[in-house]
Structure formats: C-alpha cells, structure tokens
Amino acid sequence: MNDLTAGILARLHGEGGYLSGEQLCREFGITRSAIWKHIRQLRDTGCRIEAAPGSGYRLLMLSGSPVPAEVALFLKTGFFGRVVYYREETASTNLLAKQLAAEGVPEGSVVTADFQSAGRGRLGRSWVSPAGQNLYFSVILRPLVASYRVPQITLLVAAAIHRALLDAIPGIDAQIKWPNDILIGGKKLCGVLCEMQADPDTTHFVVAGIGINVSQSRFAPDLQDRATSLYRETGIHVCRPELLAGVLNRFEELYLQWLGEESLGFILPHLERHSLLQGREVIVEQLNRRIAGTVLGIASGGELLLGIADGTELKITSGEASLGSTYTTNL
Numbered sequence: 455m456n457d458l459t460a461g462i463l464a465r466l467h468g469e470g471g472y473l474s475g476e477q478l479c480r481e482f483g484i485t486r487s488a489i490w491k492h493i494r495q496l497r498d499t500g501c502r503i504e505a506a507p508g509s510g511y512r513l514l515m516l517s518g519s520p521v522p523a524e525v526a527l528f529l530k531t532g533f534f535g536r537v538v539y540y541r542e543e544t545a546s547t548n549l550l551a552k553q554l555a556a557e558g559v560p561e562g563s564v565v566t567a568d569f570q571s572a573g574r575g576r577l578g579r580s581w582v583s584p585a586g587q588n589l590y591f592s593v594i595l596r597p598l599v600a601s602y603r604v605p606q607i608t609l610l611v612a613a614a615i616h617r618a619l620l621d622a623i624p625g626i627d628a629q630i631k632w633p634n635d636i637l638i639g640g641k642k643l644c645g646v647l648c649e650m651q652a653d654p655d656t657t658h659f660v661v662a663g664i665g666i667n668v669s670q671s672r673f674a675p676d677l678q679d680r681a682t683s684l685y686r687e688t689g690i691h692v693c694r695p696e697l698l699a700g701v702l703n704r705f706e707e708l709y710l711q712w713l714g715e716e717s718l719g720f721i722l723p724h725l726e727r728h729s730l731l732q733g734r735e736v737i738v739e740q741l742n743r744r745i746a747g748t749v750l751g752i753a754s755g756g757e758l759l760l761g762i763a764d765g766t767e768l769k770i771t772s773g774e775a776s777l778g779s780t781y782t783t784n785l
C-alpha cells in the first residue's frame with residue numbers, strides 16, 4: 455500500500471461519514487479513476503468501503519490486520535511505529551527485527567506479522583502464532599544507557615502493554631507476572647521476549663518482541679488450560695492495529711521517561727499494584743537452583759525481591775517464578 459492509499463484511508467477514517475469522490479480528487483490532486491483505484495486496493499486488503507452514488511465513499515470497517523496504514527490511524531507517538539515493516543508471514547518478528555536493526559533502521563521501527571512460522575519464547579521455547587487472530591510484533595530500540603539497565607526494558611514493556619490493555623478494555627483484570635508475562639485469571643495472555651546485540655561497553659540495539667493473544671478462541675491441548683486471549687476473557691474482538699498502536703503509544707511514553715531516570719522507580723507502583731506475584735509464595739527456578747520464598751516486591755532495578763525462610767531478602771535478577779502451590783515449569 456503506498457502513501458497515497460494510506461492517506462485516503464486516513465481521510466475516510468477521520469471523516470467517519472461519506473466523502474465525495476470530487477472532494478477526494480481535490481484534496482489528493484488526482485483523478486476520479488485514480489481515487490477508484492486506491493479504493494479498490496483498500497478493499498483488496500480487507501477494508502470495507504461503501505461507494506454510494508451521489509454521496510461518495512464511506513469506510514465501514516478496517517481490515518483489522520496490523521498493516522502500517524491501519525496502525526498509523528491510531529498512533530500518537532513521535533517515533534515509535536512511524537516505520538512499520540509488515541509481513542503476512544515470517545519465521546519470527548524478532549529475527550527479522552534483529553536483521554533490520556543490524557542494517558541500521560531507525561529506533562522505534564516496528565516489525566509485525568500476521569503469522570509466525572517459528573515464533574520464539576525465552577530459552578529456546580516457542581511461541582504459538584496462528585494467522586489472522588493475534589498480535590506479534592517487535593520494536594527496535596537503541597537505548598543510550600548503561601548496559602546493566604537494559605534488562606529493565608522487559609518490565610517497561612510489560613507495564614506499557616498492561617496500560618494499553620486497560621485503555622482498550624477499561625477495568626480488565628490483567629496481571630503482570632515478573633519478568634515477562636501478562637496473565638488473566640492465571641492464564642497467559644501475552645509474552646515479552648527482549649533480545650539485544652551488545653559489546654561489553656556498547657548496546658548496539660535491543661529488540662523488544664511482544665505476542666498478545668487477541669482473538670484466538672481455541673488453543674492446542676497443551677496450552678488450553680494455560681493460555682487465553684482477550685476474546686476468550688471478554689467476548690470482545692479488539693481491533694489489532696488499534697491495540698498495537700496503543701501499546702506503542704504507552705511504550706514510547708514510558709521509554710522516554712525511563713531514559714531520563716536512573717531506574718524503574720517511577721513505574722514500580724504500577725508494576726507492584728498489578729503484580730500476580732506480589733505477597734505470594736513462589737518458587738523461582740534458575741539454571742542451577744530453585745529458591746522458595748515470599749515475593750516482597752520489585753526492586754527499582756527490576757529484580758524480584760524475595761523473602762526467604764531464614765529471614766533474608768534476595769534480589770532475583772533472572773529466572774522462572776511460579777506460584778508455590780501450582781508449580782509448573784513453563785507457564
């Protein structure tokens with residue numbers, strides 16, 4: 455879709471009602487047959503546009519795919535999402551984003567796909583990514599901060615998604631599970647995978663990958679009891695490009711604030727208020743050990759604060775935390 459087609463979509467979306475062919479011709483400086491060609495292209499992408507003789511064109515429905523022109527309709531950002539690479543299918547948006555980042559695309563560029571054939575979770579796990587239902591996207595960042603702060607980005611993303619979910623569905627009871635998940639009713643709705651390329655003293659780029667189950671209604675048996683979607687929880691089909699833009703709007707706001715701060719302190723109250731683990735008995739599994747304790751909070755550096763039986767307080771930087779009584783390894 456070229457800029458002119460996207461411009462016509464934005465104009466129709468902004469208008470809400472009918473816009474005459476003549477007016478569109480005047481505004482875009484093109485002929486009636488050229489306008490018609492762009493309308494056909496928009497219809498081919500799945501937008502429903504009515505053409506009424508005497509009244510003109512009216513947008514009835516967006517395609518709902520996270521294509522750049524539709525994401526742009528809802529963006530309020532300065533630079534996040536101003537460049538969007540959309541693929542109908544890709545192996546993993548994180549993989550493609552890392553390639554593009556290495557080629558030098560600007561900070562805030564986003565890679566998104568309708569379907570991932572090899573969507574990735576942490577530690578070599580996979581992310582189930584069927585077509586036409588969910589969001590899979592990666593944001594390219596070039597943060598000029600000390601390298602010890604980079605892992606904080608995962609929690610920043612989680613907070614941004616959580617806020618965007620509340621914007622989309624006020625009152626939704628989603629919870630953040632340290633360090634990278636969002637759950638509803640104990641089931642996973644969303645996962646975050648941050649990857650980076652760095653030298654000992656320079657972070658070249660960070661790719662923040664986000665998967666959100668939006669409209670998926672059925673899951674494979676192994677995920678059926680552990681995964682959920684916004685549709686399953688609320689019966690609402692949230693508009694995917696609108697939600698993607700909503701996350702970017704919230705994320706850019708938090709990211710810019712975070713760059714100017716020393717820590718995650720400014721967002722801790724939100725993280726703790728909506729933390730699934732706050733005050734709960736958990737087991738944290740790390741590569742070579744398991745630690746049981748009570749979650750006391752999140753530190754300003756993003757670590758999980760764990761009170762253990764001998765009365766000491768541990769700062770956990772990485773690992774898989776599970777609620778003590780319902781222990782599962784790969785939630």
Ligand code: BT5
Binds near residue numbers: 570577579785
């Ligand atoms: C994550 O890993 O939760 C990070 C997921 C990040 C996915 C995004 S999509 C866009 C971008 N491109 C990518 O290739 N990845 C990112 P982890 O904490 O390791 O959780 C993975 C586990 O979640 C799996 O082992 C399954 O148990 C479960 N899982 C897999 N697919 C799921 C889904 N669609 N919904 C809920 N749970 C899922």
